[in-house]
Amino acid sequence: MAHIVVLGAGLGGVVAAYEIREKVRSKDKVTIINETDFYQFVPSNPWVLVGWRERKAILVDLAKPMEKRQINFVVGKASRVEPEKKEVRMDDGSSVAYDYLVIATGPELNFKDIEGLGPIDGHTQSVCHIDHAVSGYEAFEAFCKNPGPVIVGAVQGASCFGPAYETAMIIETELRKRKIRDKVPMTFVTSEPYIGHLGLDGVGDTKGVLESEMRDRHIKWITNAKVTKVEAGKMFVDEMAEDGSVKKSHELPFDFSMMLPSFLGVEAVRDIDGLVNPKGFIIVDKHQRNPKYPEIFGIGVCIAIPPVGNSPVPVGVPKTGFMIESMVTATAENIAQLVRGQEPANEATWNAVCLADFGDGGVAFIAQPQIPPRNVNWASEGKWVHLAKVAFEKFFLNKIKAGKSGNFFENTALQIMKTQKLKK
Secondary structure (H helix, E strand, O other): OOEEEEEEOHHHHHHHHHHHHHOOOOEEEEEEEOOOOOOOHHHHHHHOOOOOOOOOHOOOOOOOOHHHOOOOOEEOEEEEEEOOEEEEEEEOOOOEEEEEEEEOOOEEEEEHHHOOOOOOOOOOOOOOOOHHHHHHHHHHHHHHOOOOOEEEEEOOOOOHOOOOOOOHHHHHHHHHHHOOHHHHHHHHHHHOOOOOOOOOOOOOOOHHHHHHHHOOOOOOEOOEEEEEEEOOOOEEEEEEOOOEHHHHHHHEEOEEEEOHHHHHHHHOOOOOOEEEEEOOOOOOOOOOOOOOOOOOOEEEEEEEEHHHOOOOOOOOOOOOOHHHHHHHHHHHHHHHHHHHOOOOOOOOOEEEEEEOOOOEHHHHHEEEEOOOOEEEEEEEEEEHHHHHHHHHHHHHHHHOOOOOOOOHHHHHHHHHHOOOOOOO
16 A cells, blocks of 8 residues: 655645546555645635635635545645655644655745735735735725725746736726726736746737737836835835846835735745755656655646746746646656556646636637747637636636546636637
């Protein structure tokens, strides 16, 4: 019997537990460890921020589906992974031994990197966690009673840009619904070298599409932006030139702001030589396996991927749902081979499909593979994107509740290709 432990119950971790349980032997034990007893559908957090969703609508209680799938569920914080001992040490002093470990923790949100950033000790909101989105909604409601300037974007080192664009557009849509848009100057501040870069050097014409969308919505922007400090009601931003010098310094007033932070690897794995890079992200090979500790696999946002090209301000690479899904499948297949005495042979495809909702429309893109050059490099816009995002949310949450795995994002990409008359 082998004991496979999944650390983290986000998008990658939950589906990994389901798929691993499905593919390993019946005598093998599967355990998942998570700080909370619920799964949160993070892509819906921009809707929570403006009151379009309630907290309970995007959470799934994991106890029942895990029990249904015969997966042991440990609720608690992991304080340290001990690769030499092959165990995960917990905050309460207990430990969980493993034969194979899948690290799917997601990131630590690095708000402390910039003075005044973040929803707890700082002056900006976040959509990276349901708790942040809920507190952000309270701040947004207070803001709407006395509206003023809004700043939305992603700071230097951020590796997730889609939610920033979504949040800016969704806020703009909600302000129009409340008939206070004319009282709110909006600025999009991003570390990207150009609008629509997305950490991927663009997909299709995302540059033109997103620039046009911002012009239509009267949202100004600053690219190559380095946020140096945030004070109550004021953000300090250096706009960098191509040679790395400061092109222009901005002091931007705001009454409401949502800024995505940079990410770090979580404390439980940070500084483990050979397991992680200097920022704490898991080092993996083409089989999602760590070279030094081959019994450890990494999937999702917590793995190390080098940036796409050079830019004056650090820009990370996003790990989208389709990409994570392919990592999960490869990992599950590889562990299934290992427990049967075979060598792992499966590799993730790292494709990307994104439905960026703008409240009354949106932008969809497909990148196959995610990192250029690509076989498919396509982007489009329309009201259908909003409807598709709403439908996908319901579909995905129902599957998680039912304890089902599957190629959710791949099927979505294929359906988009079919309806938009794209060739695979």
